[in-house]
Amino acid sequence: MTTDTYVAGTGVLYRFDPRAKLLLMVLLCIWFFLPVSLAGAWLVVLGVIAAGVLSVGLRRMFRTFLTILPMLAFMILFIPFNVRSGEPLLVAGPVVLATREGLLQTLRLMSRFVGVTFVCALTIQSTPMGKIMLALRWYGLPYKASLVVSLAFRFIPFIADSFSQIKDSHRLRDPNIDEGKGRKGYRSKLGDMLPTLTSALVVSLRAVPSLAMSLEHRGFGLPGKRTSYHVLETSWRLFTDLFISTMIPVALWFLFAVR
Amino acid sequence: MSQKQGSSNKVALRLALVAILTAVTVVFTMIVRIPTTKGYINLGDVAICFTAFTFGPWSAFIAGGLGTALADLLSGYAQWAPISFIVHGVEALVIALLVRSRAGRDSAEAVVPLWRKILAGIAGMAIVAGGYFVGGGALISGFSVAAVEIPANLAQSGIGVVLGLAVSQAVRRAYPPVRSLSW
Numbered sequence: 001m002t003t004d005t006y007v008a009g010t011g012v013l014y015r016f017d018p019r020a021k022l023l024l025m026v027l028l029c030i031w032f033f034l035p036v037s038l039a040g041a042w043l044v045v046l047g048v049i050a051a052g053v054l055s056v057g058l059r060r061m062f063r064t065f066l067t068i069l070p071m072l073a074f075m076i077l078f079i080p081f082n083v084r085s086g087e088p089l090l091v092a093g094p095v096v097l098a099t100r101e102g103l104l105q106t107l108r109l110m111s112r113f114v115g116v117t118f119v120c121a122l123t124i125q126s127t128p129m130g131k132i133m134l135a136l137r138w139y140g141l142p143y144k145a146s147l148v149v150s151l152a153f154r155f156i157p158f159i160a161d162s163f164s165q166i167k168d169s170h171r172l173r174d175p176n177i178d179e180g181k182g183r184k185g186y187r188s189k190l191g192d193m194l195p196t197l198t199s200a201l202v203v204s205l206r207a208v209p210s211l212a213m214s215l216e217h218r219g220f221g222l223p224g225k226r227t228s229y230h231v232l233e234t235s236w237r238l239f240t241d242l243f244i245s246t247m248i249p250v251a252l253w254f255l256f257a258v259r
Numbered sequence: 260m261s262q263k264q265g266s267s268n269k270v271a272l273r274l275a276l277v278a279i280l281t282a283v284t285v286v287f288t289m290i291v292r293i294p295t296t297k298g299y300i301n302l303g304d305v306a307i308c309f310t311a312f313t314f315g316p317w318s319a320f321i322a323g324g325l326g327t328a329l330a331d332l333l334s335g336y337a338q339w340a341p342i343s344f345i346v347h348g349v350e351a352l353v354i355a356l357l358v359r360s361r362a363g364r365d366s367a368e369a370v371v372p373l374w375r376k377i378l379a380g381i382a383g384m385a386i387v388a389g390g391y392f393v394g395g396g397a398l399i400s401g402f403s404v405a406a407v408e409i410p411a412n413l414a415q416s417g418i419g420v421v422l423g424l425a426v427s428q429a430v431r432r433a434y435p436p437v438r439s440l441s442w
Contacts, residue, residue, distance in 0.1 A: 074400075159279075197422065
């Protein structure tokens with residue numbers, strides 16, 4: 001199980017300050033909800049996809065697209081038929097199947113969904129998780145909250161590994177192991193999971209006291225603590241990057257706003 | 260031991276507990292996945308309900324919300340992370356508050372009747388289904404698509420409540436010190 005979504009690279013996005021990148025991500029997500037023209041929204045989506053292909057590669061972008069493909073299919077199937085008013089486009093006898101307004105609404109929601117998805121995915125894939133944490137700290141995320149996230153990331157592989165080992169051990173105890181997986185019903189499968197889940201939880205919870213003790217030994221909660229987070233460098237480059245992050249959505253707004 | 264050191268020990272224990280429960284929620288959410296239109300059905304609700312039934316409302320709120328949001332980020336469904344944080348966080352908080360007995364912080368020791376736990380679970384299911392309908396409908400996919408997801412969300416959280424309840428009882432029996440970790 002992987003806990004790192006970062007894709008190594010050297011493009012423009014990678015040289016952008018993580019704090020500015022987070023700001024740009026939030027502003028672009030908000031931008032997609034503003035009253036902008038449909039063509040403008042899709043142009044921005046294409047721009048984001050192009051930036052993604054140049055930065056993290058076509059394969060990664062396609063993988064992201066596959067994750068949203070079922071949702072897009074449902075949007076095409078359901079939204080047009082729910083909008084009954086407007087100019088009919090598709091008619092079967094007396095029944096209007098799709099209208100121009102329905103089609104436009106579908107395209108609008110799809111542009112928003114695809115845009116937000118690729119903007120978020122691109123930020124996560126082009127920034128190491130550690131840098132995202134430091135950027136969030138810069139924006140004021142409390143020390144304790146940062147520590148919880150960092151510790152959770154540290155323990156995810158351990159718990160995932162324990163879970164897999166416990167699952168395999170329990171599976172070996174099944175007398176009908178050679179008869180194949182497909183024969184059991186859902187209820188039986190869920191019932192079989194109970195011992196695995198219980199054991200995995202007990203193993204995980206046993207780590208709590210020792211982790212708490214480690215934190216105390218590091219001086220957690222006391223004056224003169226022995227650990228602290230790195231602080232991201234603040235320079236003119238940060239200012240420039242933050243300025244660019246703010247100006248991109250503003251410029252796009254002036255270009256594509258519906259007046 | 261000074262009073263200050265004692266309180267810092269308590270904070271360290273709480274922080275460690277929340278971190279581990281967050282990691283558990285991420286693992287349970289990511290390890291078993293059945294694809295749907297919204298993303299996937301998973302066992303994250305089992306971890307959330309287990310936390311809510313076993314520990315206090317705040318551990319449940321943070322671990323449930325943060326765990327599912329982190330799982331969304333790591334699985335490539337980053338656009339769902341804020342909605343998951345709020346919906347699952349509130350789900351865990353409400354379940355934990357409803358099962359918390361009048362004894363307050365001693366809830367881990369008190370016997371909570373089964374009907375109350377079931378009622379809390381049903382409230383949690385309603386929050387998940389309603390939360391994703393409103394959040395997904397308003398912010399992501401439109402209400403007609405979000406409505407299609409309601410049965411899947413109800414099924415996922417329903418399985419979570421049943422397994423979470425069973426696992427909570429089993430863990431209390433298998434690892435009694437868990438009772439002292441509630442806050």
